[in-house]
Amino acid sequence: MHLQSTPAIADGLRKVESTVARLGGSSALPAINEAAERVIHAGGKRLRPALTLATALAFGKRLDRRIITAAACVELIHAGSLVHDDLMDGATQRRGIPTLNADLGRNKALVIGDFMLARAGLAAVTAVSRPVAEVFAATTVELAEGQFLETADLFNRERTQEAALRSITxxxxxxxxxxxxxxxxCARAETEDRRRMAVYGERFGLIFxxxxxxxxxxxxxxRVGKPTGHDLAQGVYTLPILRARARDPHLLDGDVNAILAKLNTAEIVEDTLAYCRELADEATAALPAxxxxxxxxxxxxxxxxxxxxxxxLTRRTTLRQVG
Structure with a gap:
């Protein structure tokens, strides 16, 4: 079941792509436009803007210019945040191509990420509405805070599950x-319906x-474009790891290879999927009429x-572990 394959959403996403390209290419400096275009066209599922289009359609809203622009702003914020993520991680590749920080250096990558975030905010306030622009501004603050919390907890073996959840939220x-x-x-939904859609989106984002x-x-x-245990090597102790540590208090003793060797893959998969099923139930229950x-x-x-x-995707790994 793919949102992107729904005909109305697929057509809307084509318009979103054009709008993202236009916004990302709107700098007075050609070098910034070229770099932003690289990030925008580097691939990706476009899941976030697809959610925007699907929500509008579900409320009976036509995919007009305001909705298309709002969805494009969502994707531009996501793209800018990825530039910053790569910069902070020191990543040299994303989806098989060199990152901006690897190609252009840290300083240029930083300002290009800043440009994309700022351009999304400007488009929201001038071409969508002030309330939408306020949502995006508040969300950008949360993105920064969540990333800061993760960075503050790097290699922290006392990190709690609550801290991890707060960061990824x-x-x-x-x-x-x-x-x-x-x-x-944009669809002028009632206040309670807006709240319920926000809960749905947040729960799905946590699952993701x-x-x-x-x-x-x-x-x-x-299968995921990075070596097994990449997050562990970066010092990020994620929720699946922290839940596994609750069963084995000594799990995080030792280096990355030692931790991976102690992991029961079948157990961590089963536990994480069960946890996410609860979140999925909460997401679907939150949907309004x-x-x-x-x-x-x-x-x-x-x-x-x-x-x-x-x-x-994880089934074959699990079978190898328990077979």
Whole structure:
């Protein structure tokens, strides 16, 4: 079940792509435009703007210029945050191509990420609405806070599950929440319906990040574009690891290889999927009554469908571990 394959959303995403390209290429400096274009066209699922389009359609809203621009702003914020993530991680590649910091240096990468975030905010306030711009501004604050919290806890073996959840709520789930909320605002949904869509988006964002963290530990080699235990090597003790530590207090003793050797892959997969199923149930329960039933059904099924995809991806690794 893919939002992006729904005809109305697929058509809307083509317009979003054009708008993102236009906004990302709007600097007076050609070098910034070229760098931003590289990031924008580096691939990606476009899941966040697809959520914006789907939410608007579910409320019966036509995909007009304001909705398309709001969805484009979501993607531009995401792209700018990825530039900053790569810079902070010292990453040299993303999706098989050199990162901006590897190619252009840290200073230029920093300002290009800043440009993309600022350009999204300007487009929101001038071409969408002030309330939408305020959501994006608050979300950018949360992105920074979430990333700061993760950085502050690097290599902290006393990190708590609550601390990890607070960090990923800011650095990941906040933008998923905003993706749904700004569409509900544009659709003039009732206050309670806006709140419920925001909860749906946040819960799905948590699922997305937690499962990404699980794949770092349990996906078949080469399937996620980075070596197994990459987060561990960076000193990021993610929620799946912290939940496993609750069962084995000495799990984080030793280096990365020692930790990976002690992990029971089948157990960590089963535990993380069960935790995320609870979040998926919360997400679907939060959905308000929606006008367009086909799109509503897609949104309702999306969290569990994503869980099923990750479960299948990890299945062979799990079988090898327990076989």
């Amino acid at each position: 800011g650095k990941t789930a906040a933008l998923f929440r905003a993706s749904c909320l700004v569409a509900a605002i 990040q937690i499962l990404d963290d699980l794949l770092d530990l349990a996906a078949p080699a080469g 929606l006008r367009e039933q086909d799109i509503a059904a897609t949104l309702r099924g999306l969290p569990h469908a994503y869980l099923d995809q990750v479960s299948e």
